[in-house]
Structures are given as structure tokens and as C-alpha cells.
Amino acid sequence: MPELPEVETVRRGLVPAMERKRILQADVRRPDLRWPLPERMAERLTGARVERLRRRSKYILADLDIGETLIIHLGMSGRMTVSGLAEAYVPGEFHHAHPLTLKHDHVVFDMEGGARVTFNDARRFGAMDLIDTARAEEHPLLAALGPEPLGNAFNADLLAARLKGRKGPIKALLLDQKLVAGLGNIYVCEALHRAGIHPERAGGRIGRARIELLAVTIRQVLQEAIEAGGSSLRDYRQADGELGYFQHTFRAYDREGAPCPTAGCDGTIRRIVQGGRSTYFCPRCQR
Numbered sequence: 001m002p003e004l005p006e007v008e009t010v011r012r013g014l015v016p017a018m019e020r021k022r023i024l025q026a027d028v029r030r031p032d033l034r035w036p037l038p039e040r041m042a043e044r045l046t047g048a049r050v051e052r053l054r055r056r057s058k059y060i061l062a063d064l065d066i067g068e069t070l071i072i073h074l075g076m077s078g079r080m081t082v083s084g085l086a087e088a089y090v091p092g093e094f095h096h097a098h099p100l101t102l103k104h105d106h107v108v109f110d111m112e113g114g115a116r117v118t119f120n121d122a123r124r125f126g127a128m129d130l131i132d133t134a135r136a137e138e139h140p141l142l143a144a145l146g147p148e149p150l151g152n153a154f155n156a157d158l159l160a161a162r163l164k165g166r167k168g169p170i171k172a173l174l175l176d177q178k179l180v181a182g183l184g185n186i187y188v189c190e191a192l193h194r195a196g197i198h199p200e201r202a203g204g205r206i207g208r209a210r211i212e213l214l215a216v217t218i219r220q221v222l223q224e225a226i227e228a229g230g231s232s233l234r235d236y237r238q239a240d241g242e243l244g245y246f247q248h249t250f251r252a253y254d255r256e257g258a259p260c261p262t263a264g265c266d267g268t269i270r271r272i273v274q275g276g277r278s279t280y281f282c283p284r285c286q287r
């Protein structure tokens with residue numbers, strides 16, 4: 001399931017294909033994904049110009065010159081591919097060759113400039129919607145989201161205020177999208193490991209200095225993953241043009257039984273289950 005850094009990598013990969021470009025043709029090949037697609041979606045999008053591609057949590061928002069915003073959510077298995085933008089990835093080999101449309105290619109945009117953007121989603125947990133740009137933040141998918149972890153509003157003061165008095169385990173609190181938006185299982189495990197905070201510790205029982213460290217490590221793990229995704233875009237040579245998945249190096253996540261990588265710690269990474277999901281942590285240096 002794509003997390004915030006993967007979605008940001010997809011957004012960055014779509015920018016050269018879509019931003020400040022008109023959608024010459026929108027092909028909507030089925031009436032629904034997770035929910036019904038907007039009425040007359042192909043008709044409304046065809047001819048519209050994408051003014052800006054931005055991200056809110058794990059949603060990509062395309063602001064259009066028709067006063068509407070296209071909201072895209074990749075869900076569990078949604079993938080975006082770009083073809084026909086060869087000059088961005090393979091210098092000197094510009095051509096408009098597009099692969100054949102596949103079974104689960106549900107939405108296809110042919111863009112001004114020659115790129116084709118395809119949304120493929122075998123399991124159809126993804127979603128798209130069209131909403132007035134001025135009211136985009138009020139959309140049911142976006143309205144309850146907390147602050148962006150990489151935005152200016154997210155800092156130690158805010159985190160301290162939101163954790164105050166909370167009895168739930170910090171792992172679960174950080175996964176709550178109302179507390180902070182866009183954090184998923186992987187990066188919560190990584191941030192807690194770096195901050196030396198035990199995932200079962202009650203949120204309200206973390207001291208100020210450690211909350212400050214946690215606010216920093218949350219930003220660090222996301223920024224580093226976004227940078228790794230950025231280098232995967234620069235190295236782009238995959239024929240299928242798929243965006244957003246790249247090689248990660250994790251310190252704790254999915255490393256059960258491995259030695260803890262924290263300097264001076266001789267602990268071993270353990271796995272426990274919290275709220276039905278695996279947590280990876282070091283019982284020695286996470287307190």
C-alpha cells in the first residue's frame with residue numbers, strides 16, 4: 001500500500017506529463033472504482049488544463065482551469081504510469097509510443113505534449129472525484145485530516161498538545177489520520193525507532209525532549225524516503241513507466257530478528273502486533 005513518500009513520488013513523476021498541460025482526451029473505462037466515479041467525468045475533464053498538481057496526505061490533487069479539482073487516491077493497489085514522455089527519461093529518444101491498454105487500466109488521459117497517463121487498479125480500492133477547487137479541503141476524504149507532517153503547522157508544540165493526556169499507545173496515535181495526516185505503518189515504525197520511543201508507550205507519557213525528537217524523526221524518515229523516490233525517478237529506465245515504487249532501506253520495519261542498527265545498541269529487532277498490524281522495534285533502545 002503506497003504511503004506518503006510513494007504518493008509524493010508519483011506526484012513528482014506526473015508533473016512533467018500533466019502540469020500546465022491540457023487533457024486532450026479523458027478515457028473513463030468503467031463507472032466506478034471504490035466508489036462511483038463522478039458523473040460525465042470524461043466529458044468534464046476533456047479539454048481542461050491542469051494548473052497545478054499538489055498533494056494532501058496520500059491524495060493527489062489536480063487543480064483544473066475549469067474551477068474544479070480532480071482528487072486521486074491510489075488505494076491499496078492503484079498504479080499510475082506515464083508513457084510518451086520519453087524525453088524526460090531517455091534523452092534524445094522522444095517518441096509517442098504508448099503500450100497497449102491493459103485489463104485494469106480504468107482511466108487514461110492523453111495529455112497536450114504527447115504524454116499518456118494511465119491509472120491501473122486491479123483491486124479497485126482507489127478513488128477519483130471532482131470537486132470545486134475552492135471547497136476541495138471540505139471533501140469527505142480530506143475534511144477530517146490532521147496537519148501535514150512535512151508542513152509548517154506540524155512541530156513539537158502541536159505534537160505535544162495532541163498527545164497530552166492520551167492513554168493509547170503512541171504507535172496507534174500516530175496512525176490516527178486526524179492527529180497527523182499521511183503517516184502509515186512503515187514510517188511510524190521507523191520514526192519511533194529513531195526517536196528511541198517504545199511503540200506501546202502511552203502517548204501522554206512521553207517527555208517534552210522526546211516529543212521534540214519524535215517530531216524531527218517523523219520529518220526525517222519521510223524526507224529521506226521522498227529523496228530515495230526522487231532518485232528512482234531520475235534513474236528512470238523502466239519500459240512500463242510505472243511511478244512511485246522504489247527501493248527502501250529500513251532500520252526496523254520488516255527486519256524481525258536482525259541486529260538493531262542504532263549505534264552502541266546490541267538489541268535485536270522484534271515484531272509485535274498492535275491493532276492488527278505488525279510493529280517492528282528494538283526492545284533495548286526503545287523505551
Ligand SMILES: [Zn+2]
Nearest residue numbers: 260265282285
Ligand atoms: Zn536498539
